[in-house]
Amino acid sequence: MAHVTTRELVLPGYRVSTGTIRDQWGGGASGVQHKTVQAKDDDPTTLATRAGRAALDGRTDVDAVFFATTTPVYEYGSVTPFLADSLGLDDDTHVQTFGESARAGTAALRAAGNAVDGDSDTVLVVAAEAPSPAPRSDWEKVAGAGASAALVESDGEGLERVAAGTCARPLLDEWQAPDSDTLSTADDRFARNIGYVETSQQAIERALDAADWSAESLDALVATHPNGKFAGRLAGAVGVGDDVLATPAFGREYGNLRAASALGSLALADLTAGDRLVVAGYGVGTADALAYEVSEPPAAASVADESTDLDYVDYLDHVDQLE
Amino acid sequence: MHTTMREFRDRAAKFGLDRAECTDCGRMNDPTAELCYHCGGDAFEDVTLSPRGEVQTYVVQHALPETFDTPLPIAIVETPEGGKVLGMFTEADEPHSVAIGDTVTIELKRFDRQDGQVLYEPKFRLDGGSSA
Ligand SMILES: [Zn+2]
Numbered sequence: 001m002a003h004v005t006t007r008e009l010v011l012p013g014y015r016v017s018t019g020t021i022r023d024q025w026g027g028g029a030s031g032v033q034h035k036t037v038q039a040k041d042d043d044p045t046t047l048a049t050r051a052g053r054a055a056l057d058g059r060t061d062v063d064a065v066f067f068a069t070t071t072p073v074y075e076y077g078s079v080t081p082f083l084a085d086s087l088g089l090d091d092d093t094h095v096q097t098f099g100e101s102a103r104a105g106t107a108a109l110r111a112a113g114n115a116v117d118g119d120s121d122t123v124l125v126v127a128a129e130a131p132s133p134a135p136r137s138d139w140e141k142v143a144g145a146g147a148s149a150a151l152v153e154s155d156g157e158g159l160e161r162v163a164a165g166t167c168a169r170p171l172l173d174e175w176q177a178p179d180s181d182t183l184s185t186a187d188d189r190f191a192r193n194i195g196y197v198e199t200s201q202q203a204i205e206r207a208l209d210a211a212d213w214s215a216e217s218l219d220a221l222v223a224t225h226p227n228g229k230f231a232g233r234l235a236g237a238v239g240v241g242d243d244v245l246a247t248p249a250f251g252r253e254y255g256n257l258r259a260a261s262a263l264g265s266l267a268l269a270d271l272t273a274g275d276r277l278v279v280a281g282y283g284v285g286t287a288d289a290l291a292y293e294v295s296e297p298p299a300a301a302s303v304a305d306e307s308t309d310l311d312y313v314d315y316l317d318h319v320d321q322l323e
Numbered sequence: 324m325h326t327t328m329r330e331f332r333d334r335a336a337k338f339g340l341d342r343a344e345c346t347d348c349g350r351m352n353d354p355t356a357e358l359c360y361h362c363g364g365d366a367f368e369d370v371t372l373s374p375r376g377e378v379q380t381y382v383v384q385h386a387l388p389e390t391f392d393t394p395l396p397i398a399i400v401e402t403p404e405g406g407k408v409l410g411m412f413t414e415a416d417e418p419h420s421v422a423i424g425d426t427v428t429i430e431l432k433r434f435d436r437q438d439g440q441v442l443y444e445p446k447f448r449l450d451g452g453s454s455a
Contacts, residue, residue, distance in 0.1 A: 015369065039413065039432075040392065040433075041413055041432040041433040041434070041446065042432065043433055043441065045431060045441075045443070046430070046431050046432050046443070049430070049431045050430065050431075053374075062410070073441050074441075082443075085334065085339070086338045086431050088337075088339060088371070098392065
């Protein structure tokens, strides 16, 4: 049975307030107060290396590395072998890259669980984002940087996977064409409700059904935080109280970390032995939900409080958007 | 040399921090060394340096191509195994806060672009400095 034995979150030491961005361009509030920003010499690979190194803590007995990002360094070409090598792993380590949408992180986590129930013993899952959103875009107001990681093992104490649920709908609520440098968003309330809230809810309820758990018996819900508001709405739709939603302020404080969001929220969740936990990830019409029983909470990641606030021009320099 | 082959060839020393320790004089060599640079010995033990160490010496660069933020300190750091690493400080650190004897963490960071490829380098981050 698959166990999550470590959990990590790495946040770069910079942030920008969304008020600073709104002062430039106007627009309404998304519930995100600050978003984390990469250092100028960081990208998804460097952030993933830090998170992966922390999750491994010196171990090299890893069969596979699954790397999730929606902000890949190359259009064509994989950095995952480079990531594995940088983590001190041999070239007989199986590597796989997940992308396409913010669900990539939990898709990798689910695949890692399946792998350790099959031909692998230990799989490192790393998710990282270092976005470079177009100035004045909606995406600019929420896109945050960071990396999260988890070690998934066939044996060991931690989070024991009990069941999984999924929901995949042909709902393109966010998209970016190859010839466009701007993310488009169906920002009407209908698309958002059918998308993030209902699709995540479906996956969660299917995982609960498969585990034979009621929503009332759930102790912790970890979700993707696309902004500062949606995760709270999702908790309401699932029928769990505010105390069950782990890290409710994740989106408000760090922004939308996409593939790294749900795993990052998991890294900070307050868990107790015996808890029933669901980890849900959503992206572009698709959601995965994984039900875990906590046999022993893996040490929670500590996020450094020290963070430098950037003004708008410095922020643009950090995300490589300064002309 | 073409970027692809150079990055592939150099990576064990650069990112893995792999070294060959001379069994005669005990000093560190590049992992591909056939003879010890220091004593000419030809027997080695494989060593992987820890990604941390102490600043032995440094220089603050003020004139660099415009893709770099200056002033930018470059240092030689000695790891607990006695290996030396030459590299830049990460741009996350305050350039004037570096001093000999400071302890640093060695991290993978972006360095430059060449032939459309992103190049990485091990860089130094002051312990207790910015978390980036
Ligand atoms: Zn020698």
